[in-house]
Amino acid sequence: MNRRRERRREPEEPENHERWLISYADFITLLFAFFVVMYALSSINEGKYKMLSNSLINAFGSAPAGAVPRGDGQPKEAPGPLPAHRPRTGEISRQEREKMNNVARDILQVLAPLVKQGKVKITQTVRGVSVDINASVLFAPGDATLSGESSQALKAVAAVLKADDHAIQVEGHTDSTPIRNASFPSNWELSSVRASSVVRLMEENGIAQPRLTAVGYGPTRPVSTNDTAEGRLSNRRVSITIMSNIPGNGAEVPVDLVEWK
Template structure:
Protein backbone atom coordinates (compact mmCIF):
# COMPACT_ATOMS: atom_id res chain seq x y z
CA UNK A 1 0.00 0.00 0.00
CA UNK A 2 2.87 2.33 0.85
CA UNK A 3 4.62 1.37 -2.40
CA UNK A 4 1.55 2.30 -4.50
CA UNK A 5 1.30 5.67 -2.78
CA UNK A 6 4.97 6.26 -3.47
CA UNK A 7 4.53 5.60 -7.21
CA UNK A 8 1.58 8.07 -7.45
CA UNK A 9 3.60 10.77 -5.74
CA UNK A 10 6.46 10.16 -8.21
CA UNK A 11 4.11 10.58 -11.15
CA UNK A 12 2.74 13.85 -9.80
CA UNK A 13 6.23 15.37 -9.58
CA UNK A 14 6.89 14.84 -13.35
CA UNK A 15 3.62 16.31 -14.66
CA UNK A 16 4.93 19.88 -14.36
CA UNK A 17 6.94 19.28 -17.55
CA UNK A 18 3.73 19.16 -19.58
CA UNK A 19 2.56 22.49 -18.23
CA UNK A 20 6.00 23.98 -18.83
CA UNK A 21 6.02 22.80 -22.44
CA UNK A 22 2.56 24.31 -23.01
CA UNK A 23 3.74 27.60 -21.53
CA UNK A 24 6.82 27.70 -23.77
CA UNK A 25 4.66 27.00 -26.85
CA UNK A 26 2.25 29.78 -25.98
CA UNK A 27 5.11 32.17 -25.30
CA UNK A 28 6.66 31.38 -28.70
CA UNK A 29 3.33 31.94 -30.42
CA UNK A 30 2.95 35.26 -28.59
CA UNK A 31 6.33 36.54 -29.80
CA UNK A 32 5.59 35.41 -33.38
CA UNK A 33 2.34 37.39 -33.34
CA UNK A 34 4.09 40.43 -31.87
CA UNK A 35 6.78 40.28 -34.54
CA UNK A 36 4.18 40.01 -37.28
CA UNK A 37 2.33 43.04 -35.93
CA UNK A 38 5.53 45.07 -35.70
CA UNK A 39 6.47 44.47 -39.38
CA UNK A 40 4.97 47.24 -41.58
CA UNK A 41 4.67 46.99 -45.36
CA UNK A 42 6.47 50.09 -46.59
CA UNK A 43 4.45 50.34 -49.79
CA UNK A 44 1.10 50.08 -48.03
CA UNK A 45 2.27 52.50 -45.35
CA UNK A 46 3.25 55.06 -48.00
CA UNK A 47 -0.12 54.72 -49.75
CA UNK A 48 -1.90 55.15 -46.41
CA UNK A 49 0.24 58.17 -45.55
CA UNK A 50 -0.43 59.86 -48.91
CA UNK A 51 -4.15 59.20 -48.59
CA UNK A 52 -4.22 60.67 -45.09
CA UNK A 53 -2.27 63.75 -46.18
CA UNK A 54 -4.58 64.31 -49.14
CA UNK A 55 -7.64 63.91 -46.94
CA UNK A 56 -6.38 66.42 -44.39
CA UNK A 57 -5.53 68.94 -47.12
CA UNK A 58 -9.14 68.85 -48.30
CA UNK A 59 -10.60 69.35 -44.80
CA UNK A 60 -11.60 72.77 -43.52
CA UNK A 61 -12.64 73.19 -39.88
CA UNK A 62 -15.73 75.35 -39.32
CA UNK A 63 -15.39 77.62 -36.31
CA UNK A 64 -19.04 77.08 -35.35
CA UNK A 65 -18.96 73.30 -35.68
CA UNK A 66 -16.41 70.76 -34.51
CA UNK A 67 -17.15 68.52 -37.49
CA UNK A 68 -14.79 68.69 -40.50
CA UNK A 69 -16.18 69.74 -43.87
CA UNK A 70 -14.73 68.01 -46.97
CA UNK A 71 -14.25 70.30 -49.94
CA UNK A 72 -15.04 68.90 -53.41
CA UNK A 73 -12.07 69.32 -55.79
CA UNK A 74 -12.74 71.80 -58.60
CA UNK A 75 -13.73 70.44 -62.01
CA UNK A 76 -10.85 70.93 -64.47
CA UNK A 77 -11.58 73.51 -67.13
CA UNK A 78 -10.58 72.63 -70.70
CA UNK A 79 -8.74 75.62 -72.08
CA UNK A 80 -9.66 76.63 -75.59
CA UNK A 81 -6.92 77.54 -78.08
CA UNK A 82 -5.82 81.09 -77.74
CA UNK A 83 -6.94 83.62 -80.28
CA UNK A 84 -3.36 84.19 -81.43
CA UNK A 85 -2.84 80.48 -82.06
CA UNK A 86 -6.07 80.23 -84.02
CA UNK A 87 -5.11 83.24 -86.09
CA UNK A 88 -1.66 81.80 -86.79
CA UNK A 89 -3.13 78.47 -87.90
CA UNK A 90 -5.57 80.29 -90.17
CA UNK A 91 -2.69 82.16 -91.81
CA UNK A 92 -0.79 78.90 -92.37
CA UNK A 93 -3.83 77.24 -93.92
CA UNK A 94 -4.33 80.23 -96.19
CA UNK A 95 -0.72 79.99 -97.41
CA UNK A 96 -1.11 76.25 -98.02
CA UNK A 97 -4.20 76.85 -100.12
CA UNK A 98 -2.42 79.59 -102.02
CA UNK A 99 0.54 77.28 -102.67
CA UNK A 100 -1.77 74.61 -104.11
CA UNK A 101 -3.28 77.18 -106.46
CA UNK A 102 0.21 78.19 -107.62
CA UNK A 103 1.10 74.55 -108.27
CA UNK A 104 -2.05 74.06 -110.33
CA UNK A 105 -1.34 77.19 -112.41
CA UNK A 106 2.22 76.00 -113.11
CA UNK A 107 0.94 72.59 -114.18
CA UNK A 108 -1.36 74.28 -116.67
CA UNK A 109 1.23 76.58 -118.26
CA UNK A 110 3.88 73.83 -118.42
CA UNK A 111 1.53 71.00 -119.46
CA UNK A 112 3.14 70.37 -122.92
CA UNK A 113 6.65 70.08 -121.47
CA UNK A 114 5.40 67.95 -118.57
CA UNK A 115 3.85 65.51 -121.06
CA UNK A 116 7.20 65.31 -122.87
CA UNK A 117 8.99 64.49 -119.59
CA UNK A 118 11.12 67.63 -119.75
CA UNK A 119 9.55 69.30 -116.71
CA UNK A 120 8.50 67.84 -113.35
CA UNK A 121 6.45 69.56 -110.67
CA UNK A 122 7.08 68.12 -107.19
CA UNK A 123 5.15 69.06 -104.06
CA UNK A 124 6.93 68.62 -100.72
CA UNK A 125 6.42 69.75 -97.12
CA UNK A 126 8.67 72.72 -97.89
CA UNK A 127 6.75 73.88 -100.93
CA UNK A 128 6.67 73.25 -104.69
CA UNK A 129 9.72 72.45 -106.83
CA UNK A 130 9.79 72.85 -110.62
CA UNK A 131 12.52 70.67 -112.13
CA UNK A 132 13.46 71.57 -115.72
CA UNK A 133 15.86 69.58 -117.89
CA UNK A 134 18.61 71.92 -118.97
CA UNK A 135 18.70 70.40 -122.49
CA UNK A 136 15.61 72.48 -123.35
CA UNK A 137 16.94 75.57 -121.59
CA UNK A 138 20.59 75.84 -122.65
CA UNK A 139 22.94 74.63 -125.32
CA UNK A 140 25.78 72.33 -124.12
CA UNK A 141 28.36 74.35 -122.17
CA UNK A 142 26.36 77.57 -122.52
CA UNK A 143 24.25 79.71 -120.15
CA UNK A 144 22.02 81.54 -122.64
CA UNK A 145 18.35 80.55 -122.64
CA UNK A 146 17.04 78.86 -125.76
CA UNK A 147 14.67 81.27 -127.55
CA UNK A 148 11.92 78.64 -127.63
CA UNK A 149 11.94 78.39 -123.80
CA UNK A 150 11.98 82.09 -123.00
CA UNK A 151 8.19 82.24 -123.39
CA UNK A 152 7.64 79.18 -121.16
CA UNK A 153 9.88 80.59 -118.42
CA UNK A 154 8.08 83.90 -118.73
CA UNK A 155 4.77 82.08 -118.13
CA UNK A 156 6.16 80.64 -114.88
CA UNK A 157 7.30 84.11 -113.85
CA UNK A 158 3.81 85.50 -114.56
CA UNK A 159 2.35 82.92 -112.16
CA UNK A 160 4.91 83.70 -109.43
CA UNK A 161 4.96 87.50 -109.73
CA UNK A 162 1.69 88.18 -107.83
CA UNK A 163 2.66 85.86 -104.96
CA UNK A 164 4.88 86.57 -101.96
CA UNK A 165 6.65 83.20 -101.65
CA UNK A 166 10.46 83.12 -101.48
CA UNK A 167 11.95 81.55 -104.63
CA UNK A 168 15.28 79.74 -104.93
CA UNK A 169 16.70 78.92 -108.36
CA UNK A 170 19.30 76.12 -108.39
CA UNK A 171 21.65 75.18 -111.21
CA UNK A 172 22.93 71.57 -111.48
CA UNK A 173 25.33 69.84 -113.88
CA UNK A 174 26.65 66.33 -114.47
CA UNK A 175 30.18 65.24 -113.53
CA UNK A 176 31.70 65.82 -116.94
CA UNK A 177 34.35 68.51 -116.36
CA UNK A 178 34.35 71.78 -118.25
CA UNK A 179 37.25 74.18 -118.65
CA UNK A 180 36.57 77.16 -120.86
CA UNK A 181 37.50 80.81 -120.67
CA UNK A 182 33.98 81.69 -119.51
CA UNK A 183 33.39 78.64 -117.30
CA UNK A 184 36.55 77.23 -115.68
CA UNK A 185 34.46 74.53 -113.92
CA UNK A 186 30.93 73.26 -113.46
CA UNK A 187 30.57 75.57 -110.46
CA UNK A 188 30.61 78.67 -112.63
CA UNK A 189 28.39 77.06 -115.27
CA UNK A 190 25.68 76.03 -112.80
CA UNK A 191 25.76 79.38 -111.00
CA UNK A 192 25.48 81.45 -114.18
CA UNK A 193 22.62 79.29 -115.48
CA UNK A 194 20.71 79.84 -112.25
CA UNK A 195 21.41 83.56 -112.43
CA UNK A 196 20.18 83.68 -116.04
CA UNK A 197 16.79 82.31 -115.00
CA UNK A 198 16.73 84.72 -112.04
CA UNK A 199 17.28 87.71 -114.34
CA UNK A 200 14.43 86.57 -116.60
CA UNK A 201 12.13 86.41 -113.57
CA UNK A 202 13.14 89.91 -112.50
CA UNK A 203 12.47 91.23 -116.00
CA UNK A 204 9.04 89.54 -115.87
CA UNK A 205 8.00 91.36 -112.69
CA UNK A 206 9.09 89.09 -109.83
CA UNK A 207 10.36 91.15 -106.89
CA UNK A 208 14.17 90.69 -106.65
CA UNK A 209 14.06 90.48 -102.84
CA UNK A 210 12.25 87.15 -103.12
CA UNK A 211 14.83 85.56 -105.44
CA UNK A 212 17.99 83.57 -104.71
CA UNK A 213 20.30 81.88 -107.23
CA UNK A 214 22.57 78.97 -106.24
CA UNK A 215 25.01 76.85 -108.25
CA UNK A 216 25.59 73.28 -107.05
CA UNK A 217 27.67 71.95 -109.98
CA UNK A 218 27.57 68.12 -109.84
CA UNK A 219 27.36 67.80 -106.03
CA UNK A 220 23.64 66.93 -105.85
CA UNK A 221 22.87 64.35 -108.52
CA UNK A 222 19.45 62.71 -108.68
CA UNK A 223 20.73 59.81 -110.82
CA UNK A 224 24.12 58.07 -111.13
CA UNK A 225 26.41 59.71 -113.70
CA UNK A 226 27.51 56.35 -115.13
CA UNK A 227 25.17 56.41 -118.17
CA UNK A 228 24.12 59.14 -120.56
CA UNK A 229 20.52 59.07 -119.37
CA UNK A 230 21.62 59.64 -115.77
CA UNK A 231 23.88 62.53 -116.74
CA UNK A 232 21.06 64.12 -118.74
CA UNK A 233 18.79 63.80 -115.74
CA UNK A 234 21.35 65.53 -113.50
CA UNK A 235 21.75 68.50 -115.87
CA UNK A 236 18.82 70.53 -114.65
CA UNK A 237 17.51 73.79 -113.20
CA UNK A 238 15.17 73.62 -110.24
CA UNK A 239 12.90 76.38 -109.04
CA UNK A 240 11.91 76.00 -105.39
CA UNK A 241 8.86 77.95 -104.28
CA UNK A 242 9.16 78.03 -100.49
CA UNK A 243 5.90 77.99 -98.54
CA UNK A 244 7.49 79.34 -95.34
CA UNK A 245 8.76 82.81 -94.59
CA UNK A 246 12.50 83.00 -93.95
CA UNK A 247 13.26 82.96 -90.24
CA UNK A 248 14.96 85.93 -88.64
CA UNK A 249 18.33 85.03 -87.25
CA UNK A 250 19.43 85.62 -83.69
CA UNK A 251 22.97 86.61 -82.90
CA UNK A 252 24.86 84.15 -80.73
CA UNK A 253 27.13 85.75 -78.16
CA UNK A 254 29.84 84.29 -75.97
CA UNK A 255 27.70 84.46 -72.84
CA UNK A 256 25.19 81.97 -74.31
CA UNK A 257 27.91 79.39 -74.92
CA UNK A 258 27.49 76.35 -72.63
CA UNK A 259 30.19 75.97 -70.01
CA UNK A 260 32.05 72.67 -70.32
CA UNK A 261 32.36 70.62 -67.16
CA UNK A 262 35.90 69.72 -66.07
Protein backbone atom coordinates in the same frame (compact mmCIF):
# COMPACT_ATOMS: atom_id res chain seq x y z
CA MET B 1 -32.73 149.59 -0.98
CA ASN B 2 -29.59 148.92 -3.00
CA ARG B 3 -28.43 146.55 -0.35
CA ARG B 4 -31.64 144.52 -0.68
CA ARG B 5 -31.12 144.20 -4.50
CA GLU B 6 -27.56 143.02 -4.03
CA ARG B 7 -28.74 140.39 -1.58
CA ARG B 8 -31.35 139.06 -4.05
CA ARG B 9 -28.77 138.69 -6.92
CA GLU B 10 -28.03 135.01 -7.52
CA PRO B 11 -24.43 133.99 -7.47
CA GLU B 12 -22.81 133.55 -10.96
CA GLU B 13 -21.80 130.04 -12.09
CA PRO B 14 -18.10 129.50 -12.49
CA GLU B 15 -16.82 129.43 -16.16
CA ASN B 16 -16.32 125.90 -17.60
CA HIS B 17 -12.78 125.74 -19.01
CA GLU B 18 -13.11 122.12 -20.23
CA ARG B 19 -15.85 122.70 -22.85
CA TRP B 20 -13.33 122.15 -25.69
CA LEU B 21 -13.15 118.48 -24.72
CA ILE B 22 -16.62 117.96 -26.18
CA SER B 23 -15.60 119.30 -29.59
CA TYR B 24 -12.36 117.35 -29.46
CA ALA B 25 -14.20 114.13 -28.66
CA ASP B 26 -16.56 114.72 -31.57
CA PHE B 27 -13.61 115.29 -33.90
CA ILE B 28 -11.87 112.12 -32.74
CA THR B 29 -15.07 110.15 -33.25
CA LEU B 30 -15.46 111.46 -36.80
CA LEU B 31 -11.81 110.77 -37.54
CA PHE B 32 -12.15 107.21 -36.26
CA ALA B 33 -15.25 106.70 -38.39
CA PHE B 34 -13.37 108.05 -41.42
CA PHE B 35 -10.51 105.56 -40.99
CA VAL B 36 -12.96 102.70 -40.50
CA VAL B 37 -14.62 103.59 -43.80
CA MET B 38 -11.22 103.88 -45.55
CA TYR B 39 -10.18 100.49 -44.23
CA ALA B 40 -13.44 98.96 -45.33
CA LEU B 41 -13.01 100.40 -48.84
CA SER B 42 -9.45 99.05 -49.07
CA SER B 43 -10.63 95.48 -48.41
CA ILE B 44 -14.02 95.65 -50.04
CA ASN B 45 -14.94 92.92 -52.45
CA GLU B 46 -16.45 93.50 -55.85
CA GLY B 47 -20.02 92.80 -54.75
CA LYS B 48 -19.92 95.25 -51.86
CA TYR B 49 -18.25 97.84 -54.03
CA LYS B 50 -20.99 97.60 -56.63
CA MET B 51 -23.61 98.06 -53.91
CA LEU B 52 -21.79 101.12 -52.59
CA SER B 53 -21.23 102.45 -56.10
CA ASN B 54 -24.90 102.05 -57.00
CA SER B 55 -25.90 103.83 -53.82
CA LEU B 56 -23.58 106.74 -54.55
CA ILE B 57 -24.79 106.96 -58.15
CA ASN B 58 -28.41 107.05 -57.01
CA ALA B 59 -27.60 109.73 -54.47
CA PHE B 60 -25.39 111.98 -56.60
CA GLY B 61 -26.41 111.21 -60.18
CA SER B 62 -25.34 108.80 -62.92
CA ALA B 63 -21.73 107.95 -63.69
CA PRO B 64 -20.04 109.49 -66.75
CA ALA B 65 -20.94 107.81 -70.02
CA GLY B 66 -18.50 105.13 -71.09
CA ALA B 67 -16.99 104.81 -67.59
CA VAL B 68 -17.06 101.66 -65.49
CA PRO B 69 -15.93 101.30 -61.87
CA ARG B 70 -12.39 100.20 -61.30
CA GLY B 71 -10.99 98.26 -58.37
CA ASP B 72 -9.40 101.40 -56.88
CA GLY B 73 -12.67 103.33 -56.88
CA GLN B 74 -11.80 105.43 -59.94
CA PRO B 75 -13.79 105.26 -63.19
CA LYS B 76 -12.06 103.98 -66.27
CA GLU B 77 -13.00 103.94 -69.89
CA ALA B 78 -15.15 101.07 -71.07
CA PRO B 79 -13.19 98.42 -72.93
CA GLY B 80 -13.02 98.88 -76.68
CA PRO B 81 -14.02 96.31 -79.27
CA LEU B 82 -12.47 92.88 -79.06
CA PRO B 83 -9.41 92.38 -81.27
CA ALA B 84 -9.98 90.75 -84.62
CA HIS B 85 -9.78 86.99 -84.71
CA ARG B 86 -6.23 85.81 -85.12
CA PRO B 87 -5.87 82.60 -87.05
CA ARG B 88 -4.34 79.72 -85.14
CA THR B 89 -1.17 77.98 -86.23
CA GLY B 90 -3.19 75.16 -87.78
CA GLU B 91 -5.27 77.64 -89.75
CA ILE B 92 -2.14 79.43 -91.00
CA SER B 93 -0.63 76.11 -92.13
CA ARG B 94 -3.84 75.13 -93.89
CA GLN B 95 -4.09 78.49 -95.65
CA GLU B 96 -0.44 78.28 -96.70
CA ARG B 97 -0.92 74.77 -98.08
CA GLU B 98 -3.87 76.02 -100.11
CA LYS B 99 -1.75 78.85 -101.50
CA MET B 100 1.02 76.47 -102.48
CA ASN B 101 -1.51 74.10 -104.08
CA ASN B 102 -2.78 76.98 -106.20
CA VAL B 103 0.77 77.94 -107.20
CA ALA B 104 1.55 74.34 -108.21
CA ARG B 105 -1.68 74.09 -110.19
CA ASP B 106 -1.09 77.35 -112.08
CA ILE B 107 2.53 76.49 -112.96
CA LEU B 108 1.47 73.03 -114.06
CA GLN B 109 -1.07 74.53 -116.42
CA VAL B 110 1.43 76.83 -118.17
CA LEU B 111 4.08 74.10 -118.42
CA ALA B 112 1.72 71.24 -119.23
CA PRO B 113 3.28 70.45 -122.66
CA LEU B 114 6.77 70.14 -121.17
CA VAL B 115 5.43 68.08 -118.25
CA LYS B 116 3.81 65.64 -120.70
CA GLN B 117 7.14 65.34 -122.56
CA GLY B 118 8.93 64.53 -119.31
CA LYS B 119 11.17 67.58 -119.54
CA VAL B 120 9.64 69.31 -116.50
CA LYS B 121 8.83 67.76 -113.13
CA ILE B 122 6.79 69.57 -110.49
CA THR B 123 6.90 68.36 -106.89
CA GLN B 124 5.46 69.79 -103.71
CA THR B 125 6.90 69.49 -100.20
CA VAL B 126 6.68 71.43 -96.96
CA ARG B 127 9.70 73.34 -98.30
CA GLY B 128 7.62 74.59 -101.22
CA VAL B 129 6.81 73.90 -104.86
CA SER B 130 9.81 72.77 -106.88
CA VAL B 131 9.90 73.00 -110.68
CA ASP B 132 12.73 70.91 -112.14
CA ILE B 133 13.44 71.88 -115.77
CA ASN B 134 15.81 69.79 -117.81
CA ALA B 135 18.79 71.89 -118.87
CA SER B 136 18.41 70.77 -122.48
CA VAL B 137 15.15 72.76 -122.61
CA LEU B 138 16.85 75.94 -121.48
CA PHE B 139 20.48 75.90 -122.66
CA ALA B 140 22.77 74.53 -125.30
CA PRO B 141 25.45 72.12 -124.01
CA GLY B 142 28.13 73.98 -122.06
CA ASP B 143 26.28 77.30 -122.43
CA ALA B 144 24.31 79.53 -120.06
CA THR B 145 22.36 81.61 -122.58
CA LEU B 146 18.61 80.94 -122.52
CA SER B 147 17.09 79.77 -125.79
CA GLY B 148 14.09 81.55 -127.30
CA GLU B 149 11.66 78.68 -126.64
CA SER B 150 12.74 78.34 -123.01
CA SER B 151 12.44 82.08 -122.47
CA GLN B 152 8.75 81.91 -123.40
CA ALA B 153 8.14 79.10 -120.93
CA LEU B 154 9.95 80.94 -118.13
CA LYS B 155 8.06 84.15 -118.91
CA ALA B 156 4.80 82.22 -118.46
CA VAL B 157 6.03 81.00 -115.05
CA ALA B 158 7.04 84.56 -114.11
CA ALA B 159 3.56 85.77 -115.04
CA VAL B 160 2.07 83.24 -112.60
CA LEU B 161 4.44 84.19 -109.77
CA LYS B 162 4.43 87.96 -110.28
CA ALA B 163 1.33 88.51 -108.13
CA ASP B 164 2.56 86.04 -105.50
CA ASP B 165 4.65 87.03 -102.47
CA HIS B 166 6.70 83.89 -101.76
CA ALA B 167 10.49 83.84 -102.02
CA ILE B 168 11.90 82.08 -105.09
CA GLN B 169 15.18 80.17 -105.14
CA VAL B 170 16.66 79.19 -108.50
CA GLU B 171 19.25 76.40 -108.37
CA GLY B 172 21.59 75.37 -111.14
CA HIS B 173 22.78 71.71 -111.33
CA THR B 174 25.16 69.87 -113.64
CA ASP B 175 26.34 66.31 -114.12
CA SER B 176 29.76 65.17 -112.99
CA THR B 177 31.42 65.49 -116.41
CA PRO B 178 34.22 68.07 -116.04
CA ILE B 179 34.02 71.25 -118.07
CA ARG B 180 36.86 73.64 -118.76
CA ASN B 181 36.60 76.42 -121.32
CA ALA B 182 37.16 80.16 -121.57
CA SER B 183 33.70 80.96 -120.09
CA PHE B 184 33.40 78.30 -117.38
CA PRO B 185 36.48 76.91 -115.64
CA SER B 186 34.31 74.32 -113.85
CA ASN B 187 30.75 73.12 -113.35
CA TRP B 188 30.44 75.51 -110.40
CA GLU B 189 30.58 78.53 -112.67
CA LEU B 190 28.31 76.91 -115.25
CA SER B 191 25.58 76.05 -112.72
CA SER B 192 25.79 79.48 -111.05
CA VAL B 193 25.56 81.45 -114.29
CA ARG B 194 22.65 79.31 -115.51
CA ALA B 195 20.75 79.99 -112.29
CA SER B 196 21.57 83.70 -112.59
CA SER B 197 20.28 83.75 -116.19
CA VAL B 198 16.89 82.42 -115.03
CA VAL B 199 16.78 84.88 -112.13
CA ARG B 200 17.56 87.78 -114.44
CA LEU B 201 14.76 86.80 -116.83
CA MET B 202 12.27 86.57 -113.96
CA GLU B 203 13.28 89.96 -112.65
CA GLU B 204 12.87 91.44 -116.14
CA ASN B 205 9.35 90.00 -116.23
CA GLY B 206 8.00 91.52 -113.04
CA ILE B 207 9.33 89.41 -110.15
CA ALA B 208 10.58 91.68 -107.36
CA GLN B 209 14.34 91.39 -106.92
CA PRO B 210 14.28 90.79 -103.10
CA ARG B 211 12.25 87.62 -103.68
CA LEU B 212 14.88 86.04 -105.93
CA THR B 213 17.96 84.00 -105.08
CA ALA B 214 20.37 82.27 -107.47
CA VAL B 215 22.42 79.28 -106.28
CA GLY B 216 24.87 77.08 -108.21
CA TYR B 217 25.36 73.55 -106.86
CA GLY B 218 27.45 72.15 -109.70
CA PRO B 219 27.42 68.33 -109.67
CA THR B 220 26.96 67.99 -105.88
CA ARG B 221 23.21 67.22 -105.81
CA PRO B 222 22.47 64.60 -108.45
CA VAL B 223 18.99 63.10 -108.78
CA SER B 224 20.22 60.14 -110.80
CA THR B 225 23.41 58.22 -111.51
CA ASN B 226 26.16 59.84 -113.54
CA ASP B 227 27.21 56.47 -114.95
CA THR B 228 24.68 56.57 -117.81
CA ALA B 229 23.82 59.14 -120.46
CA GLU B 230 20.20 59.15 -119.31
CA GLY B 231 21.21 59.74 -115.69
CA ARG B 232 23.54 62.58 -116.60
CA LEU B 233 20.74 64.17 -118.64
CA SER B 234 18.48 64.12 -115.57
CA ASN B 235 21.18 65.69 -113.40
CA ARG B 236 21.64 68.64 -115.78
CA ARG B 237 18.73 70.77 -114.67
CA VAL B 238 17.54 74.06 -113.22
CA SER B 239 15.27 73.92 -110.17
CA ILE B 240 12.90 76.80 -109.41
CA THR B 241 11.59 76.49 -105.85
CA ILE B 242 8.76 78.67 -104.59
CA MET B 243 9.55 78.69 -100.88
CA SER B 244 6.71 77.84 -98.49
CA ASN B 245 6.21 79.80 -95.27
CA ILE B 246 5.53 76.58 -93.35
CA PRO B 247 8.64 75.54 -91.38
CA GLY B 248 9.83 71.96 -91.42
CA ASN B 249 10.60 69.25 -93.90
CA GLY B 250 8.29 66.89 -95.69
CA ALA B 251 8.37 64.13 -98.25
CA GLU B 252 8.13 65.03 -101.90
CA VAL B 253 4.68 64.76 -103.46
CA PRO B 254 4.70 64.65 -107.28
CA VAL B 255 2.17 67.00 -108.86
CA ASP B 256 0.32 65.03 -111.52
CA LEU B 257 -1.44 66.54 -114.49
CA VAL B 258 -4.45 64.34 -113.74
CA GLU B 259 -5.02 66.13 -110.42
CA TRP B 260 -5.81 69.43 -112.10
CA LYS B 261 -8.09 68.26 -114.90
